[in-house]
Amino acid sequence: MIPERFDTWLTVDRKGLFCRPGGFHIDPYGGAQRAVVTHGHSDHARPGHARVLATRETLAVMTARLGTPAEVSSQAAAYGERITIGEVAVTLIPAGHVLGSAQVLIEWKGARVVVSGDYKRSADPTCPGFELVPCHLFITEATFALPVFQHGDAGEETAKLLKSRMQFPDRAHVVGVYGLGKCQRLIVLLRDAGYDRPIYLHGALAACCALYESFGVRLGDLKPATGAKREELKGEIVLAPPSAIADRWSRRLPDPVTAFASGWMRVRARARQQGVELPLVISDHADWRELTETIAETGAEEVWVTHGREDALLHHIQMTGRKGRALALVGREDEDQ
Amino acid sequence: MKAFAALLDRLAYTPSRNDKLRLLADYFEVTPDPDRGFALAALTDGLFFRLPFRRILTDLLGPRVDPVLFDLSRDYVGDTAETIALLWPGGRAGAKPPRLSAIVEALQSAPPAEVPALLANWLDQLDATGRWALLKLMTGALRVGVSARLAKTALSEWSGVPLADIEEVWHGLRPPYGELFAWLSAKGPRPEVEGRATFRPLMLSHQIDDKELPSIEPKDFIAEWKWDGIRVQAVHQGGERRLFSRTGDDISGAFPDVVESLPEGVVLDGELLVMRDGEVAPFNALQQRLNRKTVSGALLKSHPAHIRLYDILLEGGEDLRALPLVARRARLEAWHKRNAPRRTDLSGLIDFTSVKELEILWADARETGIEGLMLKRRDSPYIAGRPKGHWYKWKRAPLVIDAVLMYAQRGSGKRSSYYSDYTFGAWRDGDAGEEELVPVGKSYFGFTDEELKELDRWVRNHTVDSFGPVRQVEPNLVFEVAFDSVHRSTRHKSGVAMRFPRINRIRWDKPAAEADRVETLAAMIVD
Numbered sequence: 117m118i119p120e121r122f123d124t125w126l127t128v129d130r131k132g133l134f135c136r137p138g139g140f141h142i143d144p145y146g147g148a149q150r151a152v153v154t155h156g157h158s159d160h161a162r163p164g165h166a167r168v169l170a171t172r173e174t175l176a177v178m179t180a181r182l183g184t185p186a187e188v189s190s191q192a193a194a195y196g197e198r199i200t201i202g203e204v205a206v207t208l209i210p211a212g213h214v215l216g217s218a219q220v221l222i223e224w225k226g227a228r229v230v231v232s233g234d235y236k237r238s239a240d241p242t243c244p245g246f247e248l249v250p251c252h253l254f255i256t257e258a259t260f261a262l263p264v265f266q267h268g269d270a271g272e273e274t275a276k277l278l279k280s281r282m283q284f285p286d287r288a289h290v291v292g293v294y295g296l297g298k299c300q301r302l303i304v305l306l307r308d309a310g311y312d313r314p315i316y317l318h319g320a321l322a323a324c325c326a327l328y329e330s331f332g333v334r335l336g337d338l339k340p341a342t343g344a345k346r347e348e349l350k351g352e353i354v355l356a357p358p359s360a361i362a363d364r365w366s367r368r369l370p371d372p373v374t375a376f377a378s379g380w381m382r383v384r385a386r387a388r389q390q391g392v393e394l395p396l397v398i399s400d401h402a403d404w405r406e407l408t409e410t411i412a413e414t415g416a417e418e419v420w421v422t423h424g425r426e427d428a429l430l431h432h433i434q435m436t437g438r439k440g441r442a443l444a445l446v447g448r449e450d451e452d453q
Numbered sequence: 454m455k456a457f458a459a460l461l462d463r464l465a466y467t468p469s470r471n472d473k474l475r476l477l478a479d480y481f482e483v484t485p486d487p488d489r490g491f492a493l494a495a496l497t498d499g500l501f502f503r504l505p506f507r508r509i510l511t512d513l514l515g516p517r518v519d520p521v522l523f524d525l526s527r528d529y530v531g532d533t534a535e536t537i538a539l540l541w542p543g544g545r546a547g548a549k550p551p552r553l554s555a556i557v558e559a560l561q562s563a564p565p566a567e568v569p570a571l572l573a574n575w576l577d578q579l580d581a582t583g584r585w586a587l588l589k590l591m592t593g594a595l596r597v598g599v600s601a602r603l604a605k606t607a608l609s610e611w612s613g614v615p616l617a618d619i620e621e622v623w624h625g626l627r628p629p630y631g632e633l634f635a636w637l638s639a640k641g642p643r644p645e646v647e648g649r650a651t652f653r654p655l656m657l658s659h660q661i662d663d664k665e666l667p668s669i670e671p672k673d674f675i676a677e678w679k680w681d682g683i684r685v686q687a688v689h690q691g692g693e694r695r696l697f698s699r700t701g702d703d704i705s706g707a708f709p710d711v712v713e714s715l716p717e718g719v720v721l722d723g724e725l726l727v728m729r730d731g732e733v734a735p736f737n738a739l740q741q742r743l744n745r746k747t748v749s750g751a752l753l754k755s756h757p758a759h760i761r762l763y764d765i766l767l768e769g770g771e772d773l774r775a776l777p778l779v780a781r782r783a784r785l786e787a788w789h790k791r792n793a794p795r796r797t798d799l800s801g802l803i804d805f806t807s808v809k810e811l812e813i814l815w816a817d818a819r820e821t822g823i824e825g826l827m828l829k830r831r832d833s834p835y836i837a838g839r840p841k842g843h844w845y846k847w848k849r850a851p852l853v854i855d856a857v858l859m860y861a862q863r864g865s866g867k868r869s870s871y872y873s874d875y876t877f878g879a880w881r882d883g884d885a886g887e888e889e890l891v892p893v894g895k896s897y898f899g900f901t902d903e904e905l906k907e908l909d910r911w912v913r914n915h916t917v918d919s920f921g922p923v924r925q926v927e928p929n930l931v932f933e934v935a936f937d938s939v940h941r942s943t944r945h946k947s948g949v950a951m952r953f954p955r956i957n958r959i960r961w962d963k964p965a966a967e968a969d970r971v972e973t974l975a976a977m978i979v980d
């Protein structure tokens with residue numbers, strides 16, 4: 117029997133989602149006394165917390181990205197390790213989103229709550245796969261929560277990039293990728309497709325790639341794009357942050373084909389708005405089918421929806437006879453990672 | 454269908470003409486018959502299915518998709534067909550997608566009642582890109598930025614056969630163009646199209662420059678007015694009447710009125726105009742009739758079309774193109790006198806003894822619809838393309854105003870890192886009595902690459918607001934904008950619209966307050 121309504125002990129305050137009997141926030145905004153961080157993306161892992169619990173990989177990302185100061189006390193948890201915080205037990209479970217990403221299982225007085233963080237269920241060789249945890253309350257992300265989002269096979273999208281490279285051998289192919297996760301996943305997808313040429317990187321991507329390698333993810337031959345001769349980049353694949361692909365930075369490249377690897381690329385208006393010539397639908401988030409199937413598989417009778425397109429998912433949750441609620445969390449509008 | 458869908462998808466996102474040609478050529482090279490022939494037909498608007506398409510889709514969606522989810526999706530995606538393609542609960546595992554040719558052949562022969570079931574089955578078998586391409590194909594409007602002309606150019610580049618040769622046979626052929634592909638891949642003879650209503654590539658003119666003007670002598674040249682319409686070729690051969698645009702697009706469907714009275718066995722060259730009571734209407738009126746597949750009775754009545762003829766290429770099966778212009782002109786006059794087809798007349802010749810005199814005549818010409826002068830060498834044969842030294846056009850100097858840059862938008866393709874599309878405005882009195890700028894036009898050419906770099910920098914340094922790819926800038930930079938004419942417009946806040954505006958000069962020096970007013974533009978309207 118579940119002792120109390122969930123919203124009496126899981127609340128939302130200025131810093132975000134708060135677990136009262138554990139005395140901690142999950143992915144809080146602003147400095148929290150105690151934070152459990154699901155993964156290293158900047159809208160989840162923020163600076164200024166006094167105490168942080170996360171996976172070893174996520175802590176490493178935070179140190180690399182935020183330069184975590186020495187006075188922060190951080191605690192690494194292995195996947196599946198049950199840790200007591202206050203009155204509750206917390207377990208981090210693989211979320212399959214990026215290196216180190218975790219769902220948070222919270223157990224208190226017989227109630228089981230899972231906070232999904234960002235997750236996906238399709239294969240990704242750069243991080244452990246999503247594990248399903250049955251629960252009473254499932255707090256889910258909703259980045260791609262519209263039925264139009266059905267991410268296909270990432271291998272086929274990679275093949276599209278390689279085909280284009282053959283068709284336009286005199287042009288560079290510059291692909292917009294998010295620095296943590298998408299970048300390394302695309303590199304491994306290319307390597308798995310047999311592409312063994314050097315892959316050129318915008319300077320902003322180098323640190324995360326080095327970090328992945330230090331955790332044993334092999335990325336092959338990577339070279340800095342900055343400083344490479346224009347002539348040298350003909351026919352090559354160059355990865356850059358999305359903000360750089362259609363801006364002044366890209367002018368150094370020989371007649372680049374502008375590509376962008378993102379779940380948003382499924383919608384034409386989105387791709388066109390960003391001036392993309394070769395959209396690649398590769399997403400690190402769950403698509404509509406994964407979101408709805410995961411909700412059903414957790415067995416949860418109640419589902420809270422965090423950042424994203426809540427309307428459609430809440431409608432679905434209600435139509436399937438569950439209790440649904442939208443959590444308005446600050447700083448999570450239209451996330452892109 | 455997978456290859457065709459991938460091609461359309463790629464074309465839709467590819468701005469560069471050369472890159473499109475490459476993609477098309479690659480497709481023609483690797484795709485078997487008859488699929489590539491049907492793809493070619495679809496790209497050149499040669500496939501048209503008469504289907505109650507919207508109703509079919511509504512019926513199919515009803516039992517499959519929750520209406521609330523559909524509406525939310527439609528709002529986000531912005532396009533109904535794309536929304537359906539994306540959210541169709543299909544992608545049946547292991548399904549073998551149908552071939553393009555199988556789809557087209559089934560659509561051409563299936564009884565209408567069976568189409569919904571066929572469509573549902575195909576949608577189930579295709580992936581999202583395939584579904585999107587299928588729905589585009591069925592609506593008959595691909596809109597992937599490929600004109601019929603570009604598709605034919607790709608055929609020419611892929612095969613090495615000159616474009617003019619392809620144009621000559623094109624309209625005698627039908628999808629899926631087996632004979633054509635056999636010929637282009639050197640596996641068959643040139644298709645036999647004599648006696649059929651095909652397009653003959655046009656003879657085009659050069660802009661005359663001041664140095665050449667003195668060489669124009671009445672003994673060598675004839676002069677005609679250059680009418681402000683569109684160049685067309687009217688054909689009646691093999692029992693078929695056709696009207697072609699200058700690029701060989703078949704526009705007969707939109708202009709049944711001008712071809713219906715042409716007698717058999719003739720190919721004519723002339724200017725398509727809208728004429729009311731013997732007067733040429735402004736170009737705007739003709740525009741109402743362009744870009745349509747069919748035309749309503751009301752429009753035929755309110756905007757009657759007319760061809761002003763200036764050349765004859767073929768008469769009674771005899772090819773006249775090798776004759777000198779004056780001989781063709783005599784044949785044209787005799788032919789017109791004999792047949793006098795309705796809605797046609799002859800473009801008159803202008804008597805002149807010197808270029809000076811022509812200039813005076815032109816300055817005095819107040820008739821609307823005159824865009825300039827044509828000077829044609831008396832002994833020119835009719836040569837396809839733009840041969841040097843035969844035909845000249847002498848256009849009026851363009852109209853110009855000074856306008857103020859208001860918004861800049863990112864370009865596409867090679868220009869996607871530059872703010873290269875400019876919206877400019879003119880001054881008028883605002884409601885509160887103060888001066889305000891209202892947009893009067895938009896242009897993305899007329900400047901050099903160097904100037905583009907400077908403009909891009911200026912835009913970035915003077916942005917006051919931005920919305921997506923558009924930046925609003927401080928109203929401080931003046932463009933001298935050239936344009937061909939100006940018309941009333943209800944779609945523009947300023948009430949006026951320019952035809953063919955281009956950035957003539959960037960007036961870095963000119964204060965914005967001295968730019969022109971909307972009233973100045975309005976005074977240039979010719980109605």
Ligand SMILES: [Zn+2]
Binds near residue numbers: 155157213
């Ligand atoms: Zn994330």
Ligand SMILES: [Zn+2]
Binds near residue numbers: 157159160
């Ligand atoms: Zn997120």
